[in-house]
Amino acid sequence: MKVWTIIDKEWADVFKNRLVLFTVGFLPLIFTAIPLIMLYVMRRTEASELEELPQALLGNPLFAGMSPPEALQAIMVNQFMLFFLLIPLAIPMTIAAYSIVGEKTERSLEPLLATPITTWQLLLGKSLAAALPAVAATWFSFLVLAIVARFIVVSGRVYAIIVSPTWLLAIGFLSPLLTVLAVTVGVIVSSRVNDPRAAEQLGMVVILPLLALFFAQMAGLIFVNALVMLCLVGGMALVDIGLLQLAVRLFQRENILTRWR
Amino acid sequence: MIQTQNLTRWFDNTLAVDNLTLEVREGEIFGLLGPNGAGKTTTVRMLVCLLAPTSGQAIIDGYKVGEEDTEIRRRIGLLTEAPGLYERLSAYKNLDIYARLYEVPSDRRERQIRGYLDMLGLWERRHDPVATFSKGMKQKLAIARALIHEPRVLFLDEPTAGLDPEAAKLVRDFIAELRQEGRTIFLCTHNLDEADRLCDRIGVIRQHLIQVDTPENLRNHLYGRKVAMQLRALSDAHLQLVRALPFVKEAHLEGDKLVVALDNPEDENPILVRRLVEAGVEIQFVSELKHSLEEVYLTLIKEESER
Numbered sequence: 001m002k003v004w005t006i007i008d009k010e011w012a013d014v015f016k017n018r019l020v021l022f023t024v025g026f027l028p029l030i031f032t033a034i035p036l037i038m039l040y041v042m043r044r045t046e047a048s049e050l051e052e053l054p055q056a057l058l059g060n061p062l063f064a065g066m067s068p069p070e071a072l073q074a075i076m077v078n079q080f081m082l083f084f085l086l087i088p089l090a091i092p093m094t095i096a097a098y099s100i101v102g103e104k105t106e107r108s109l110e111p112l113l114a115t116p117i118t119t120w121q122l123l124l125g126k127s128l129a130a131a132l133p134a135v136a137a138t139w140f141s142f143l144v145l146a147i148v149a150r151f152i153v154v155s156g157r158v159y160a161i162i163v164s165p166t167w168l169l170a171i172g173f174l175s176p177l178l179t180v181l182a183v184t185v186g187v188i189v190s191s192r193v194n195d196p197r198a199a200e201q202l203g204m205v206v207i208l209p210l211l212a213l214f215f216a217q218m219a220g221l222i223f224v225n226a227l228v229m230l231c232l233v234g235g236m237a238l239v240d241i242g243l244l245q246l247a248v249r250l251f252q253r254e255n256i257l258t259r260w261r
Numbered sequence: 262m263i264q265t266q267n268l269t270r271w272f273d274n275t276l277a278v279d280n281l282t283l284e285v286r287e288g289e290i291f292g293l294l295g296p297n298g299a300g301k302t303t304t305v306r307m308l309v310c311l312l313a314p315t316s317g318q319a320i321i322d323g324y325k326v327g328e329e330d331t332e333i334r335r336r337i338g339l340l341t342e343a344p345g346l347y348e349r350l351s352a353y354k355n356l357d358i359y360a361r362l363y364e365v366p367s368d369r370r371e372r373q374i375r376g377y378l379d380m381l382g383l384w385e386r387r388h389d390p391v392a393t394f395s396k397g398m399k400q401k402l403a404i405a406r407a408l409i410h411e412p413r414v415l416f417l418d419e420p421t422a423g424l425d426p427e428a429a430k431l432v433r434d435f436i437a438e439l440r441q442e443g444r445t446i447f448l449c450t451h452n453l454d455e456a457d458r459l460c461d462r463i464g465v466i467r468q469h470l471i472q473v474d475t476p477e478n479l480r481n482h483l484y485g486r487k488v489a490m491q492l493r494a495l496s497d498a499h500l501q502l503v504r505a506l507p508f509v510k511e512a513h514l515e516g517d518k519l520v521v522a523l524d525n526p527e528d529e530n531p532i533l534v535r536r537l538v539e540a541g542v543e544i545q546f547v548s549e550l551k552h553s554l555e556e557v558y559l560t561l562i563k564e565e566s567e568r
Contacts, residue, residue: 002362005358008358009350013347013350017349106345106346107341108346110339111339111340111341111407114309114310114341115334116334254311254312258312
């Protein structure tokens with residue numbers, strides 16, 4: 001009940017902020033539209049256009065026997081998956097930054113902490129308020145992508161990649177774990193700064209590993225298949241547990257009033 | 262209602278509150294006075310279970326701080342120095358959130374919110390974002406928020422700070438009304454006039470408790486009771502006459518007034534007046550000379566600094 005009250009308050013408050021609204025509404029729209037547009041454009045790929053891509057990438061058995069448009073769409077679909085995972089990172093980071101730094105600047109945390117709410121309820125409420133829109137936006141965007149892509153991809157083999165275990169693991173499990181990562185990093189960063197934009201920018205360091213993976217795959221250095229994705233899910237769960245412990249410690253009443261800046 | 266025993270709080274190497282022992286009785290308004298950095302806010306934060314004491318103990322309404330914090334939080338209301346309202350939300354929404362966090366039953370919630378918004382003249386503005394409110398309106402709303410769950414104990418930290426005289430009076434009157442309802446109020450303030458008017462007892466703190474008593478007793482303790490008399494044609498002979506009276510502790514001239522220190526003016530004033538009239542003195546005015554709480558406070562703090 002109290003957790004829901006916090007979520008209700010957070011949504012009523014942060015969604016009045018235009019930047020938060022823009023991030024939550026516009027980001028999924030862009031990240032869904034760009035892949036669809038690119039898939040549409042690549043329907044007529046010539047074999048010569050593939051020569052520009054790294055051989056290590058093209059040599060992947062997943063693309064064996066595919067026509068040039070099929071291969072390029074398949075490669076892009078794999079890349080989009082990582083691109084897509086920016087949604088569950090950016091949205092909660094923005095909401096968490098505005099929610100926590102906002103409480104600091106309005107000096108509303110102290111009366112809130114004086115209520116009979118537990119630290120866990122408060123942290124859970126704030127985390128869910130940031131995470132739920134992100135997970136919902138990611139899943140909804142994926143649903144739109146999966147439905148519309150059915151009519152754009154050149155073959156069933158390409159479409160099979162979109163609904164493959166790798167993608168489903170990424171969307172179903174990795175994206176919620178990424179929202180937890182973003183929220184906890186948001187809490188940690190927000191405890192140190194007094195400007196929501198600074199908190200947001202600092203917190204965005206969490207996207208660096210994802211970008212590294214994006215470029216590594218692009219260069220053919222790594223290929224994210226179901227096994228790699230499973231490892232990523234497991235690794236992220238461990239990272240989340242560690243960061244959650246840190247966030248919970250930071251979110252103790254005593255620490256908020258004495259250590260937060 | 263509030264008891265503390267050797268309550269102490271250190272922040273690293275800084276002693277913020279030192280062995281504070283005091284008792285606040287049920288239904289009284291207790292004022293905590295002290296200069297900036299004296300430990301007033303830290304004391305309140307310990308009593309409302311936001312900070313843990315380094316040592317010592319505190320009991321609020323029978324519940325022990327540090328052990329039964331949730332129970333204490335249910336029974337107290339806190340007005341912090343800054344109103345700390347959600348500026349983008351409406352007045353109604355602000356109170357509704359806190360009513361739910363304080364577990365006010367849903368059938369009472371709306372009535373309660375309406376009651377306080379009505380009482381403070383904010384009902385017509387209930388749907389407006391708090392950001393559009395004046396400072397006084399925000400402060401009133403913050404007090405309503407602290408009261409929304411009908412707490413038995415209310416902690417008010419600088420309730421009239423930064424308010425214009427009219428808004429400050431409104432808030433003061435409201436606090437006085439709360440006393441009529443039998444609530445216990447723990448008031449931290451820099452406004453000595455406010456403390457004088459509102460508080461049943463006052464504690465002066467500078468890390469440790471310097472003195473605690475009623476405003477009247479604090480004055481009497483420091484300065485004794487004095488009477489000022491305005492006499493026609495005041496002379497040195499009059500002064501000698503007064504000084505010769507056995508119950509007069511001290512007498513001196515201040516401009517055109519004769520100031521006399523007495524232990525019991527109620528009984529001794531009539532004798533004093535009679536003797537002066539018998540001596541042919543024409544008395545124009547007699548009044549009790551009251552020291553302001555500000556003088557008392559400054560004297561206490563000065564004495565403490567010199568110690």
